[in-house]
Amino acid sequence: MSLRAIAASIRVGWAREFNWTNPLAGFSLRTVGPLASVIAASAVYYVASVHNIPPSFDPSRLAYIIIGAALYTHVAAYSWVPTLAIAEGKWTYVFPQVYIAPHSSLPYLIGRTLASFASSTMTVIVSLILSFYTLSSIIGTGIPFIATPVSVGLLILAMVMNIFAAFGLGLLLSAYALFATKFEWALPTYVAGLLMIFSEALFPVSLLPHPVSDVANVLPFTEFMRASRYAMIYGDIPSYFLYLGLSAVGGLIFLGLGYAAFRYAENRARRLGVIDKKTA
Amino acid sequence: MKLHSNPWLRTAYARLWVRAKSIYGEPLWVAINIGFPFFTSFSFTMVYRAYGLGSYAGFAILGGVMISFWGNVLWSMASQFNWDKQVGLFEIYISSPASISAILVGMSLGGILGTAPSAALVALLGWTIFHPTVNPVWPAVISVFALTLASLYALGMALSSLYLAYGREADSVNEALHEPVSLISGVYFPSTGGFSPFPLAVQAGASLIPLTLGMDALRRTLFFGQGFGEFTIDLELVALAIMGIVLLFASSKALKFLEDKGRRTGTIAVRQR
Numbered sequence: 001m002s003l004r005a006i007a008a009s010i011r012v013g014w015a016r017e018f019n020w021t022n023p024l025a026g027f028s029l030r031t032v033g034p035l036a037s038v039i040a041a042s043a044v045y046y047v048a049s050v051h052n053i054p055p056s057f058d059p060s061r062l063a064y065i066i067i068g069a070a071l072y073t074h075v076a077a078y079s080w081v082p083t084l085a086i087a088e089g090k091w092t093y094v095f096p097q098v099y100i101a102p103h104s105s106l107p108y109l110i111g112r113t114l115a116s117f118a119s120s121t122m123t124v125i126v127s128l129i130l131s132f133y134t135l136s137s138i139i140g141t142g143i144p145f146i147a148t149p150v151s152v153g154l155l156i157l158a159m160v161m162n163i164f165a166a167f168g169l170g171l172l173l174s175a176y177a178l179f180a181t182k183f184e185w186a187l188p189t190y191v192a193g194l195l196m197i198f199s200e201a202l203f204p205v206s207l208l209p210h211p212v213s214d215v216a217n218v219l220p221f222t223e224f225m226r227a228s229r230y231a232m233i234y235g236d237i238p239s240y241f242l243y244l245g246l247s248a249v250g251g252l253i254f255l256g257l258g259y260a261a262f263r264y265a266e267n268r269a270r271r272l273g274v275i276d277k278k279t280a
Numbered sequence: 281m282k283l284h285s286n287p288w289l290r291t292a293y294a295r296l297w298v299r300a301k302s303i304y305g306e307p308l309w310v311a312i313n314i315g316f317p318f319f320t321s322f323s324f325t326m327v328y329r330a331y332g333l334g335s336y337a338g339f340a341i342l343g344g345v346m347i348s349f350w351g352n353v354l355w356s357m358a359s360q361f362n363w364d365k366q367v368g369l370f371e372i373y374i375s376s377p378a379s380i381s382a383i384l385v386g387m388s389l390g391g392i393l394g395t396a397p398s399a400a401l402v403a404l405l406g407w408t409i410f411h412p413t414v415n416p417v418w419p420a421v422i423s424v425f426a427l428t429l430a431s432l433y434a435l436g437m438a439l440s441s442l443y444l445a446y447g448r449e450a451d452s453v454n455e456a457l458h459e460p461v462s463l464i465s466g467v468y469f470p471s472t473g474g475f476s477p478f479p480l481a482v483q484a485g486a487s488l489i490p491l492t493l494g495m496d497a498l499r500r501t502l503f504f505g506q507g508f509g510e511f512t513i514d515l516e517l518v519a520l521a522i523m524g525i526v527l528l529f530a531s532s533k534a535l536k537f538l539e540d541k542g543r544r545t546g547t548i549a550v551r552q553r
Contacts, residue, residue, distance in 0.1 A: 021449060021452075026452070029452050029453065029455070029456040030452075030455075030456075032456045032459070032460055033455055033456055033458065033459040033460070034459075035460075036459035036460040036462070036463040037459050037463075039463055040459070040462060040463040040467075040468060040469075041324070041327070043463070043468075043469050043471075043477050044324050044327050044328065044340070044468050044469045045327055045331055046477045047333070047336075047469040047470065047475055047477060048327060048328045048331045048332035048333040048336070048469075049331050049332040049333075050332075050477075051332070051333055051336075051475060052331075052332030052333055056331065056332050061331065065327070138477055138478065138479070139477065182306070183308070183309075183312050186312045186313070186315070187312070189315060189316040190312065190315035190316065190319075192316065193315050193316045193318070193319025193320060194315075194319055196319055196320060196323045197319055197322055197323055197326075201323070202323050202324075202326065202327050203323070203326045203327055203330045203331075204330075207326060207329075207330055
């Protein structure tokens with residue numbers, strides 16, 4: 001696997017996401033969705049807590065939801081890119097061409113994912129900043145974020161560490177996409193919906209029934225959310241590194257599983273001759 | 281009037297049948313389609329329950345039901361002609377004697393029929409799991425629901441003519457529209473009225489979207505026991521009906537304009553991928 005192939009794929013991914021228009025328009029269109037999601041989740045919390053009797057609105061809980069909603073959309077936005085690259089690539093005959101080039105399928109998927117990670121990281125940071133100002137002005141209260149170079153750096157580090165888990169999930173879905181002729185477009189949104197529930201994006205997973213909550217509790221995505229909150233809201237560095245470590249370990253396990261599934265599926269798909277099977 | 285003697289009805293029926301068959305011919309689509317609406321409404325229901333107004337958890341379940349239709353309007357109505365153009369189907373539509381408006385109406389009715397099982401499953405699962413408190417006035421609920429769908433799908437028809445003029449950006453515009461419209465329409469929380477967190481100007485702007493009025497009227501009729509004769513409900517019903525008619529008229533005019541322009545410039549069947 002060469003770095004040159006990955007770099008070329010990053011350029012392809014970037015072009016796929018932004019070259020259809022000018023970069024500013026592309027970036028704005030990609031930011032407005034996550035921003036709306038964050039404000040919607042926050043608005044649900046605001047309505048529920050302010051109209052509660054007695055009112056139970058808590059600014060730090062609002063910060064908890066803003067971070068969770070923003071990072072959830074970030075993970076959902078790029079973890080499905082390997083599946084998209086295969087499904088769309090089969091449709092446009094790009095993926096069979098990639099596959100014909102020796103040892104190119106994995107660098108191609110890594111490059112596409114990294115390109116999407118980079119654009120999604122930018123959109124999520126802009127969404128966080130805009131939602132912070134929008135909600136502060138709508139609600140008329142301060143939202144307790146720790147916005148220092150260190151905390152933002154720790155947040156970005158957590159996002160980088162989460163690539164392992166997200167790419168592992170992407171490879172698991174890609175293993176299916178290699179064979180699929182239907183549903184592969186819908187599957188990532190299905191998984192994104194599941195992540196919303198099981199990654200502690202909006203509410204603690206302890207509220208889920210056992211044993212579902214136990215599984216959700218150890219998912220790398222959940223640990224990633226916790227680490228990010230410790231960096232941006234609670235300012236507890238030892239807890240941050242604890243959850244970051246757990247997120248990294250879980251992510252590597254996810255990546256291993258995804259890689260094994262993808263390799264198995266790829267070999268099988270080649271034997272069955274479905275790599276260039278066009279989807280409709 | 282017999283169906284087979286009227287080309288407009290035959291066209292609408294044919295398009296309806298194809299769309300409905302594409303869902304009912306593969307029941308797994310229903311299970312796939314409920315995924316995102318159900319999980320999203322599940323999450324927001326948990327937020328309502330965890331942080332305060334558990335008794336209004338039904339708002340989130342209703343949102344899950346209606347977001348299924350909104351997703352269908354965006355992805356299977358608004359961008360459908362654009363996709364049809366990419367695969368060469370739109371050329372066949374315009375070169376045949378079939379009426380484009382009949383195709384759109386058939387597509388809408390088929391979309392409603394195709395989305396109904398997923399939406400019903402979201403409602404059923406939400407009701408079974410969370411037992412939300414409801415106080416429905418059923419005739420009003422049904423009227424509001426029907427008028428909301430009519431005006432939503434009329435919006436889809438209007439957007440389909442707009443998207444026909446676009447190429448690859450249609451998908452990105454769709455993605456950009458989905459969440460913001462859900463937000464200001466108050467799919468999961470009241471975005472207008474006393475419960476809304478938004479300023480009055482935003483509420484006024486949001487009221488120009490059929491989904492906003494529909495969601496507000498549905499919440500009032502389903503959860504607060506309001507029915508016909510209540511000023512707000514009557515006003516919202518009239519507004520929804522007017523919006524539906526205006527949007528239908530606008531979509532027909534816009535499609536005709538784009539079709540004529542496309543024929544003149546020879547770009548009507550140009551694929552832009």
